Amino acid sequence: MTLCTEQLTHHYRSRLALDTFSVQFHAGEITAILGPNGAGKSTLCKLIAGLITCQQGQIKLDGSPLHGPSRKLIGQLGFVFQEPALDMMRTGRANLLYAAGLHGLSKNASTAQIEITCSLLHCVHVLDRPVNQLSGGERRRIEVARALIHQPRWLLLDEPSVGLDIDSRQQLSEDIHAMAREQHMGVVWCTHITDELEPDDRLVIMHRGTVRFSGYCGSPNELLSRYRSEVVTDV
């Protein structure tokens, strides 16, 4: 089971955001996409999510184009966006029921799934509070729960820990790693914070829309120190 991008190229007017970007993600594996601001991480996420259209290249899920007319395959993915995307006036539970319903889950199935997912993410206690009364960390947990509510095979995280304090960031990272292992889920994690990674995560280092490194290394910091001067100067 693979999610792959083939020769993705994307421009914003004259600025090149992705340049023949090809990478393969594997089920059951956490792939961290590291790179400085402007490397093309968010563009990659938006293309995979279908929020922008591929100008060149293809995204395939198990060999089939991800964004076919039926949009069925997109249901196998869950997304956490860089900017918060919750309905602030409604409760966490209402937000999750809405997302589950959009994926076709019945009310009973949604209710059960909310309890399971939020227990794993330690956010059951905030479910019935309006989102605008939650802390940044709690909101992020609700967003991650929303991405997982329909039990996707793949989870895409676009800098999910932006704005969180160190403790919340670490806890969120541990929870996502634990869930990914438990559910044998493929995770694509765009970030520029190396603390969020674990030694057995796969790394893809991006710079100016291209892949500069793809593989495993014992310690992300070790690898980054090799590339720091050349590629990820502001990581």
Added chain:
Amino acid sequence: MSEFFRPLIVIVEREFARFLAQRTRLLSALVRPLFWLLVFAAGFKSTLGIATQPPYATYVTYDLYVVPGLVAMMCLFNGMQSSLAMVYDRESGAMKVLMTAPISRCRVLIFKLIAATLVSTVQAYLFIGIAIAVGINLPWIGLLTALPAILISAFTLGLAGLVLASRFRGLENFAGVMNFVIFPAFFLSSALYPLWQLRESSELIYWISVFNPFTHLIEIIRFGMHGIAMTPTGWITLAVLVVITPAAGYLFRPEAQ
């Protein structure tokens, strides 16, 4: 099948939850037409009557004449409010949740329109109920026969609002544009005066009103409220909607969001 319609249910639920949570929106949706009916129309009632013209079988009082126009005005306001909410959703990021759901863009558009239509219809019937309670003499059968016309009008105006919303990025710009749509649409129509009376005062205003699609929505509601469920205009509007609604799915393409 239930999996197919589940997104519709949650989209409708969300639209109603928002409508009920915004108390001022709920209140102003009712106060606005009631003000027209109880103050404006009450003043004109004693001085202005409407001579016999279809669908009225006899001379009618002005307050009875003005009710269909006010129902259409509620649909117009709600259609614009729903599209304003879409602009807000786009700004707040909530639109992304909808756009990454495994449902086609066309289905997203239709479901959102159905949700807005249902909110408009509930508002319209609340208003009609109050109008009857204050003594407006509407035929009871009209409550039933007006339903298709109200649904078609609310859907059409919701679609117009979404088309408009797709062109605007910021809330500020869009709120301004709404005034340029709502007021001309309402005043240059048969909402407040019959077309023949408009013609007596200005040929230009008459022709603008004739070509104003809002006039025709008011008229199908008027006929519906007086026992004629669907006029030829109603059928034509329905046919046009069937054709253009899927095409409007184009507005929900990723680049448009």
